Amino acid sequence: MPINADYRGPADLPEVIALFPLPGALLLPRGQMPLNIFEPRYLAMIDDAFRDGHRLIGMIQPDATHSEKDGTPKLFQVGCVGRITQLAESGDGRYILELTGVSRFKLVEELSVKTPYRQCRVDYFPYLDDFTARKGEDEVDREALLTVLTDFLKANNLKVDWDGVETAPNEALVNALAMMSPYGAPEKQALLEAPDLKTRAEILIAVTEMDLAKKRTSGDPPLQ
Template identity: 75%
Template sequence: MPMNAVYRGPADLPSTLSLFPLSGALLLPRGQMPLNIFEPRYLAMVDDALRHGHRLIGMIQPDSAHPGPDDKPNLFRVGCVGRISQFAETGDGRYLIQLTGVARFRVEHELAADTPYRQALVSYAPFADDFVARKGEREVDRTALLRALRDFLEANKLKADWEGIENAPNEALVNALAMMSPYGPAEKQAMLEAPDLKARAEILVAVTEIELAKGRTPGDAPLQ
């Protein structure tokens, strides 16, 4: 597999993926996720991904509503495959990597693998639009998204690089805000499984408005 690989569609990705279950972690196509790898099974996963050359790892969340056994929790059916785009050794047995999201996948069934990490047969076909960068950007209500972001920042006394935000394309903005959002696994999964960018932005705005409403005391004026 060449450096800076280009994935044009489902056929460019393997049907078998190693799985990295991580609650609250949301990876989206073309988004970037830093990871600190220290468990032996996931160190082995990274080693294998690099050794085999594909450098791909399937990020997926445990399904907390149906937890299953502690040593093998049940997983949601939809995750996102990421490519190791940065790699560093720490000198104390850890890896620092960055995954760049490629496309979402649906788990068809888990495999009886002899590796210390879990593997599954997956399908990317339901998410073929993920391979088209910036698809659906025009349908995003950017005004509502930025208003919700501003209200959230003000309510939490946080600052942001507004120049960078204003210049960001809609896909990058929606996906970055979704990935960085402080919401729980269920909300993150809903954003992951959103059918398109417009729906993902709408979920993000709705969840933000709900959280802001929870934080208001009686008599507070709604944020505008």
């Protein structure tokens, strides 16, 4: 999705961003993530993002295996900042919005703040390639990706818009499938932290093949 802001590199993004920790949520550069915001602290976060003018939110997964001394879940060290590109009010106090991914970041330091939501200092420089659209997509094994997608759809009695799949560029296809994948936090984090698009596609193929093999041997029912 085209966005009005032009982000050419880390200097175009703030070093301190608000974070929205959400288990199983995967946002990738130029990917779109719908969100239903209803908690007061995150409603305040959205208001502040517009008040500050940048409309940016950092999506990151909480690490369920570790907690801070006060019991607050620790965060994984890599997330993705997104710009609010659509916003609607529900009429019952919620915001319905869509984030468009800009760049991944590494968490440098969580700040002590008065806001009800968490804020961190982040570093975008390890992910300079995120600012270049379709970087490395010619190296993706598209045929292998479509083969495993077909197997996954058949195993779970699902359908897909094949016209849309066939016309999608490799970057959009890989990232959309990764974001929509039904896997857990560790797998989603591995997809996020993949060094390049080719590796992300390979991880997605491998995880899906393992999931399909597990279902075949265990007799687990397909996804509903």
